[in-house]
Amino acid sequence: MDSIPFTDTPPARVAECDPPVISVVDDDESLRRSLRNLVRSVGFRVEMFASAEEFLTSPRREHTGCLVLDLRMTGMSGLDLLRRLAASNVRVPAIVLTAHGDGEIRQKCLQAGAVAFLDKPFRGTALLDAVRLALR
Amino acid sequence: MPTHREDDEATLGRLRRRLRTLSQCTHALLRAESEQALLQSICEILVTGGEVRLAWVGYYEDDAEKTVRPVARAGDGIDDLERLESSWGEMEIGQGPIGIAARTGDACWVDDIRTDPRCAPWRAAALARGYASCIAVPLIAHETSGGVVDLRGTLNLYAAECRAFDESAVEHYRGLATSVAYAVTALRGHLADDLASGVTALRARAERKRAEEALQRAREELAHVTRVTTLGELAASIAHEINQPLAAIGADANACLHWLAAERPDLDIVRETLAAIVKDGLRAGEVIARIRTLLTRSSVARGPCDLTGVIRDVLPLVGPEIGRCGISLEVSLAANLPQVVGDRIQLQQVLLNLLMNAAEAMREVPPVRRRMAVRTTVDHRDDGPWAIVAVEDAGIGFDEAEATRLFDAFYTTKPGGLGMGLSISRSIIDSHRGRLWATANSDHGATFRFALPGVP
Numbered sequence: 001m002d003s004i005p006f007t008d009t010p011p012a013r014v015a016e017c018d019p020p021v022i023s024v025v026d027d028d029e030s031l032r033r034s035l036r037n038l039v040r041s042v043g044f045r046v047e048m049f050a051s052a053e054e055f056l057t058s059p060r061r062e063h064t065g066c067l068v069l070d071l072r073m074t075g076m077s078g079l080d081l082l083r084r085l086a087a088s089n090v091r092v093p094a095i096v097l098t099a100h101g102d103g104e105i106r107q108k109c110l111q112a113g114a115v116a117f118l119d120k121p122f123r124g125t126a127l128l129d130a131v132r133l134a135l136r
Numbered sequence: 137m138p139t140h141r142e143d144d145e146a147t148l149g150r151l152r153r154r155l156r157t158l159s160q161c162t163h164a165l166l167r168a169e170s171e172q173a174l175l176q177s178i179c180e181i182l183v184t185g186g187e188v189r190l191a192w193v194g195y196y197e198d199d200a201e202k203t204v205r206p207v208a209r210a211g212d213g214i215d216d217l218e219r220l221e222s223s224w225g226e227m228e229i230g231q232g233p234i235g236i237a238a239r240t241g242d243a244c245w246v247d248d249i250r251t252d253p254r255c256a257p258w259r260a261a262a263l264a265r266g267y268a269s270c271i272a273v274p275l276i277a278h279e280t281s282g283g284v285v286d287l288r289g290t291l292n293l294y295a296a297e298c299r300a301f302d303e304s305a306v307e308h309y310r311g312l313a314t315s316v317a318y319a320v321t322a323l324r325g326h327l328a329d330d331l332a333s334g335v336t337a338l339r340a341r342a343e344r345k346r347a348e349e350a351l352q353r354a355r356e357e358l359a360h361v362t363r364v365t366t367l368g369e370l371a372a373s374i375a376h377e378i379n380q381p382l383a384a385i386g387a388d389a390n391a392c393l394h395w396l397a398a399e400r401p402d403l404d405i406v407r408e409t410l411a412a413i414v415k416d417g418l419r420a421g422e423v424i425a426r427i428r429t430l431l432t433r434s435s436v437a438r439g440p441c442d443l444t445g446v447i448r449d450v451l452p453l454v455g456p457e458i459g460r461c462g463i464s465l466e467v468s469l470a471a472n473l474p475q476v477v478g479d480r481i482q483l484q485q486v487l488l489n490l491l492m493n494a495a496e497a498m499r500e501v502p503p504v505r506r507r508m509a510v511r512t513t514v515d516h517r518d519d520g521p522w523a524i525v526a527v528e529d530a531g532i533g534f535d536e537a538e539a540t541r542l543f544d545a546f547y548t549t550k551p552g553g554l555g556m557g558l559s560i561s562r563s564i565i566d567s568h569r570g571r572l573w574a575t576a577n578s579d580h581g582a583t584f585r586f587a588l589p590g591v592p
Contacts, residue, residue: 041394124390
């Protein structure tokens with residue numbers, strides 16, 4: 001498996017006063033934009049990525065405090081992304097957006113490091129609660 | 137407990153068998169040269185069709201016992217038939233389904249031979265041969281003028297399962313009995329060679345039309361079931377397509393609430409987000425509208441139809457599934473494509489089927505080769521412009537032997553495939569006075585094209 005470029009140096013610590021960065025990985029432009037709105041509306045900073053591949057190769061992901069990602073995406077799936085991160089020893093709490101019926105894959109996501117699942121369509125407050133919990 | 141999908145598949149299997157049987161019976165009705173040969177082939181077709189184990193036709197005798205005499209038969213236990221006495225009279229052996237059907241002039245069926253008292257005289261013999269339910273249908277045709285064509289006989293069928301003759305089966309066999317009554321009368325009429333034969337021939341023509349209409353209805357029903365099955369295969373993708381905008385609406389609405397709760401809300405961003413919510417609402421609604429259209433049972437009336445619109449209707453349904461299979465899709469649409477006259481739902485079904493087949497053909501090929509294209513072009517012919525839609529894939533393709541069978545009903549290379557898709561697609565395009573054909577690509581895969589005459 002390919003290594004992920006920036007694992008040589010540990011992610012830089014976000015200064016205490018800076019709001020945490022939430023990285024949103026979703027191939028659906030509309031959902032990505034709305035997730036940005038929701039997370040920003042309560043004061044978090046947001047980075048957006050249109051695919052798992054973009055997240056893996058972009059330097060913008062470095063300050064990620066929590067990952068919100070879609071399970072089903074064109075190209076690399078959310079599960080594959082989690083596995084790549086786990087294999088490279090990158091530990092980021094991840095909240096996975098799933099569809100009804102993805103039950104079997106959840107277990108695999110948990111093993112790969114997911115901390116929460118939200119079935120789409122989810123309640124905005126539920127997502128924010130999950131993000132706050134993940135950031136603790 | 138069977139799942140909906142199993143139910144659908146069982147229904148589809150039944151319809152498929154019935155369509156095949158009906159089609160074969162129609163051929164027999166139109167080609168029969170003698171009464172005996174006709175009745176015999178109908179019995180054989182019904183037994184070969186698999187829904188019944190024994191089929192026989194009996195005519196009423198005018199002897200003292202009012203015997204029902206077998207004149208044609210096929211299936212299990214035919215050797216014993218002479219000993220299975222039936223009567224159309226009022227005595228005990230006239231109280232079974234055959235006697236009742238003969239006296240009432242309407243179909244009579246038994247759901248469970250083991251328990252139905254009307255079957256008492258024959259129960260042991262029937263159970264020994266493995267029959268669990270049966271039906272007797274009088275060979276009578278009721279005309280709209282009030283006249284009756286009565287062969288004075290019944291078509292008798294026996295099945296291995298209980299309740300084999302449900303409402304739709306009874307209707308099916310009633311229709312068939314009517315057809316047989318007309319066809320036999322026509323054959324007798326021709327032999328008599330009198331004035332009546334002209335009238336009978338007219339009736340036979342009317343009956344042929346009825347049979348063709350029944351065949352058409354069965355085809356439409358099958359097409360509907362096939363559409364539902366295809367949508368079932370796409371269910372996960374379609375749910376995803378609806379959930380995406382719904383999730384976006386929820387997140388955006390929450391964001392708006394947070395922004396509005398601020399001391400000095402930024403109304404511009406709220407306004408912009410509300411516009412996005414409206415757009416996502418429409419997007420979810422459009423997916424649902426497309427599905428509802430395809431789930432419509434009957435076809436809509438034909439009218440001017442824009443094939444570019446048909447493609448734009450279908451791509452959002454199947455596009456996500458194509459993407460999930462790692463297939464890249466190229467769409468190239470001619471700007472000046474002529475309008476055609478057609479049934480929009482049926483044409484959507486043809487395209488959906490071609491796209492699903494193309495995706496299926498690439499399931500086993502290396503990811504780098506998984507690409508397909510939808511192209512429309514205009515062909516200017518002597519009789520005017522034709523619209524051509526091509527679906528190209530780089531999949532496993534087909535060889536010469538397969539080429540001749542591609543459009544045959546029940547021919548399939550897919551595991552679990554029904555073998556109806558291309559056959560139905562071709563019949564739809566034929567009925568639009570168009571043409572559907574396939575060519576092997578020079579490198580990989582196949583291209584399926586259909587051409588329809590443009591509206592002048």
